[in-house]
Each structure stands twice: as C-alpha cells, then as structure tokens.
Amino acid sequence: MNLHALRIFTKVAAMKSVTKAAETLSISQPAVTVQIRNLEKETGLKLIETEGRGIKLTKEGAFLVVHAESLFDMEKAIEKKLIQLKHGELQELQISSTYLPANFLLPGCLAKFKNDFPSVKVNLYCGNSNEVIENLLHFKSDIAFVVKEEWNNPDIKRDHLMDIDFWFIVPKGHKYDGKEVSLREIMSEPFLLREEGSSTREILFSLCKIHNVPIPNVGLQFHGLNESIRSIIAGYGTMLAPAPAVKDYLKRKEVGRVLVKDIEIRRPVYICSRKGDKQMITSLNKFVNYVKSRSTTEWN
Numbered sequence: 022m023n024l025h026a027l028r029i030f031t032k033v034a035a036m037k038s039v040t041k042a043a044e045t046l047s048i049s050q051p052a053v054t055v056q057i058r059n060l061e062k063e064t065g066l067k068l069i070e071t072e073g074r075g076i077k078l079t080k081e082g083a084f085l086v087v088h089a090e091s092l093f094d095m096e097k098a099i100e101k102k103l104i105q106l107k108h109g110e111l112q113e114l115q116i117s118s119t120y121l122p123a124n125f126l127l128p129g130c131l132a133k134f135k136n137d138f139p140s141v142k143v144n145l146y147c148g149n150s151n152e153v154i155e156n157l158l159h160f161k162s163d164i165a166f167v168v169k170e171e172w173n174n175p176d177i178k179r180d181h182l183m184d185i186d187f188w189f190i191v192p193k194g195h196k197y198d199g200k201e202v203s204l205r206e207i208m209s210e211p212f213l214l215r216e217e218g219s220s221t222r223e224i225l226f227s228l229c230k231i232h233n234v235p236i237p238n239v240g241l242q243f244h245g246l247n248e249s250i251r252s253i254i255a256g257y258g259t260m261l262a263p264a265p266a267v268k269d270y271l272k273r274k275e276v277g278r279v280l281v282k283d284i285e286i287r288r289p290v291y292i293c294s295r296k297g298d299k300q301m302i303t304s305l306n307k308f309v310n311y312v313k314s315r316s317t318t319e320w321n
Contacts, residue, residue, distance in 0.1 A: 115162040205234050
C-alpha cells in the first residue's frame with residue numbers, strides 16, 4: 022500500500038476537507054484528489070464521499086483511518102525508541118493507568134525510579150480502563166496499569182500484579198451503615214456511578230446480572246473516583262469503591278461501609294504491554310520491578 026497516499030488520506034479524514042488538507046500539507050488540491058483516487062484504486066474500495074462543501078468517510082474509509090493512525094503512531098514510537106536505544110537507556114517513560122494504581126501505587130514507585138534515573142522524563146496519564154488500553158495500543162504509552170477482569174484484546178500482554186478488595190460505602194449514619202444487607206437491598210439505593218468505560222461500573226452491572234438483581238438507579242455520574250467519594254462524604258449516594266481509596270475515610274468515620282450477604286469482591290490489577298514488544302529497555306524493566314516489589318509490601 023502506498024504510505025504517502027495513506028498519510029494524505031488520514032489528513033483529509035481528520036480535516037473532513039480535501040481543500041483544508043491540501044492547504045495544511047502545502048500541496049495542490051488536485052494532487053490530494055489524485056492520491057485519494059489512487060488509494061481507492063489500489064484498495065478497490067470507495068473511501069470518501071462528498072458532503073456539502075466537505076467530505077465524509079465511507080464505512081471502509083473509517084476502518085482504514087483507524088488502522089492507518091495506529092500504523093503512523095507505531096512509526097513515531099519506533100523513531101523515539103531508536104533514539105533511546107542509541108543512548109542505551111530510556112529517555113522518556115510514558116505510563117497510562119487507571120485511577121487506583123495511579124493514585125495509590127505508582128507515586129511511590131516513580132519517586133524511587135526518579136532518584137535512580139533523574140534524567141528520564143516521566144509522563145503519567147490517568148483514565149478509565151478503555152482509555153488506558155487505547156493509549157497503549159496506539160503507542161501513546163510504554164506500559165499500562167489496569168484494574169479489569171474481562172479481556173478480549175489479543176494484542177495486550179498481561180502480567181498479574183495483585184488483587185484488591187472493593188467495598189460498598191454510604192454516608193456516615195446511613196440506615197445501612199455498619200450493617201449486613203442483601204444485594205437487592207443495597208441496589209435499591211441511589212448509586213454514584215462512574216462514566217461508561219469504567220471497569221468499576223462494568224463489574225457492578227455484571228454483579229447485578231449474575232445475581233438477577235435490577236441495576237441500581239443512577240443518582241449521580243462522575244468521571245472520577247475521588248469526586249464520587251466526596252459526594253458520599255457530603256451525605257449522598259451509595260457506591261462500590263476500592264478499599265485502598267476509602268480505608269482512611271472509614272478510619273476517620275467520614276463514610277460508612279455496608280457488608281453485602283454472600284458478596285466479596287476482589288479485583289485484579291495487571292501490568293499491561295503490547296504483545297509485539299519483545300524487549301524492555303533496562304530502565305523500564307527496572308521500573309516494573311519497583312512496582313512489583315512495592316505492591317506486595319506496601320499497598321494493602
């Protein structure tokens with residue numbers, strides 16, 4: 022496949038305009054059109070259609086854009102890694118993580134890592150499990166830390182790190198505070214839910230499905246764990262939360278915990294990498310070892 026034409030095609034798709042793409046690329050509009058037509062001829066597929074003054078992608082065009090962007094992200098990642106290999110060590114560490122590892126495990130590990138490798142620039146991105154995995158697959162991170170049970174992506178290599186407990190919490194003084202109730206009873210309360218794509222939201226809904234219990238009413242929806250916990254402290258809602266994130270609030274009696282009959286939730290934390298990455302640079306491998314050692318001694 023002609024990569025030059027493919028690169029022009031992705032620019033046209035991103036700008037939804039042949040004219041704007043031509044201006045950005047500093048080439049003529051007819052030249053852009055010729056490249057798109059050649060690409061369509063090469064693939065045997067119609068990739069774009071006119072829409073008003075711009076263009077829209079066909080189903081086939083949308084498919085090609087996703088994979089082309091991944092290809093060019095890989096190209097950038099290779100170029101960056103070659104520079105790092107030339108110097109013999111990692112010069113920049115890109116980490117993606119879901120909220121729990123990012124806030125309760127990685128800070129201590131990164132502090133130790135930076136003491137040993139002060140020249141390495143570290144970037145930590147925090148998002149939900151879908152966003153984190155997408156970052157890894159698109160070469161926007163070197164490694165990822167994810168709390169997630171179900172996987173259907175064959176391109177991800179997983180290394181089990183540890184398991185963590187999840188608890189149901191309510192405002193202090195709530196009628197269920199400190200009590201044991203059924204799953205149906207707790208699910209009848211207004212819940213604070215994470216955004217779609219959150220693995221905590223997925224496990225809660227799966228729990229309802231397994232036990233044939235209606236999913237809870239959505240009282241509030243947040244894009245982060247800390248915001249949800251703050252709402253509980255303020256006196257509203259019920260939520261499923263990771264023990265490391267709420268145990269200090271429980272000790273200070275700012276929130277209450279509810280025990281649910283016959284329900285015990287332990288969730289796995291994985292260190293994730295791309296299956297195609299066969300070798301870790303020394304400093305990256307050392308960072309992974311920091312995480313593994315701290316997870317067994319300090320994160321409970």
